[in-house]
Amino acid sequence: MASIKDVAHHAGVSVATVSRVLNDHPSVRADTRDRVLTAVAELGYRPNAVARSLRTDQTRTLGLVISDVLNPFFAELARSVEDEARALGYSVVIGNADERPDLQDHHVRTLMDRRIDGLLVTPTDGGSPLMLDAARSGTPMVFVDRWIKGVDVPVVRTDGTDAVRDLVAHLHALGHRRLAIVAGPAATTTGRERVEAFRSALHEFGLALPADFIGQGDFQAESGRRVTARFLDLPEPPDVIFAADNLMALGAMDEIRARGLRVPGDVALAAFDDIPWFVHTDPPITAIAQPTGELGRAAVRALIDRVEGRTTDSVILSARLVTRRSCGEPEGSKP
Template identity: 40%
Template sequence: MDDVAKLAGVSISTVSHVVNETRAVAVSTRARVLAAIESTGYTGNAIARSLVTGGTKSIGVAMSLLANPHLAELIHAIEAEATRAGYTILLGDTLDSPDGERDAVRKLQARRVDGMLLTPAPGDTATLEQLARTGVPAVLVDRVSHKVKLDQVGPENIQSTSALVSHLAAAGHRRIAFISGVEWMVASEERTLGYRLGLGRAGLRWDSNLVAGGGASHEDGVLALRRLLTVPERPTAVITGNGAMTAGAVREATAHGLRIGEDLAIVGHDEVEWAELVRPSITTMAHPVDEIGRTAVRLLLDRLNDREHAPRTVLLPPRLIHRESCGCDRTAASG
């Protein structure tokens, strides 16, 4: 900073005000300081600055690098919103396991992040409860929980799943099956509720034989549809809980010689990059991944500014992308 100040012909405090944006500086003076910074390669010392300000202007992001198919899009949205607010992000891989999550959170806290964005690992409430109990500013992203008092943002699941049922029922389907997700996830419970709601709205009877699941992988989709196809009066349409299980269902239907969109309609939650590439193309309920990431950052910044307000849950509506696998008129309106 001393070298920058001498080169720009200003005081060290002026350099500090320019770097930390703690006070207005004349445009010409600011330009000289920035030019001097560029010339000297000065980067500042975030750790030293944190000892003075009490913050590092950094956000920890704890997520699974393998379990989230939309991770790149989500991280891009988070980083763009964080950068706009003057923050950097540090990423920790939770491995989608309780132990991995605890380790990632601990390492991010050791880096003195100001707050944390977290996609909870299956079955781990201990880490979430500790964050809530110790008052660490944190936001749950994509996977919400009713068990902890933390800010959170994710997709709306009840009405969107009901809309998928309504879409299929409007095409004449009366045996609509549902492949649900992991049992512990709130999203799975909500989508099952939305499925039942949609059946009721369409005047269709609930049949437990038409519900299978308890997983989230490609193989789970294969096994679930395999079981559903053994039902005496088998389904003519299937709704899946995520993109991986949609792929599994498509694979299993094809293995049985079924024509997707004709013998069996398949629609699913999560937009996947291959949905438009296969034939028939796949009708999906696309989650607003970009807006989820940006909203997560905004919630965290609000929490950093006011740590006393009640935790908020934001549910963002997905969008139906109408393609061919539902077997109905593609020109119909889709939300």
């Protein structure tokens, strides 16, 4: 009986390409698709997931442990992961850590017990013992969005440094000089790096980031509201509040409005992680957008490379600034 490897060899393509053709993935060129389908017909290949699992000890199943499925960024990421995996002949089992290390460990343990072929993780902390053991156990693993320093696992992530610098340049050009940040958890790489990118950009433009203008959030809306309340209670509040994720930005906006203040008339607001809702708020929110769909697709491809024994490198994508009207941009400004 012909195998998928036989089909790939006969058609002169990779096993991954055969999987894409069999799952009707749109990225395959027409001539390549025709060669694969011809090879399938000539060899009489019939996919059988159960038999394949028994022969290869593979389940064609990937695990995804996501930080917070209610966060629109992670919801979109999960959708792109599931779509790409399905197109390549894999299923995905998702666990929501809810930004809790204990839940993260629970899902990692459960997924590994279910004999998944590989694991995608957005770590919620600096590396619990179970997470470190899983990374070193030989189970194919890829970190996505966040990572654990010192652990030899490929990372698929976005670099927001240039986009944060573009935001600070934009705010400076609008006349803002007192800029504050609602930071993410210091235990996460994204939490730390967004603060450092912000601090570095402010320094470039001759602006300071005093301790009173840094507030520790947890990537949840309530923390955005709490930190914003502290900023607004200062004798000299900031001109701009930059929230290091979308949910904290929405919490910040809630607090500003609860005090009867206006965005951007009384205080400007910007966010990391653009979401579709931001164009519908009043005013629409200036934000840094990540290529979330491509992030998820690239993470799946990297993980399947590891599952199928190929060399995998880390992937770094670029974020971009989307300007709207929440920072005092002129009426009629377009992204």
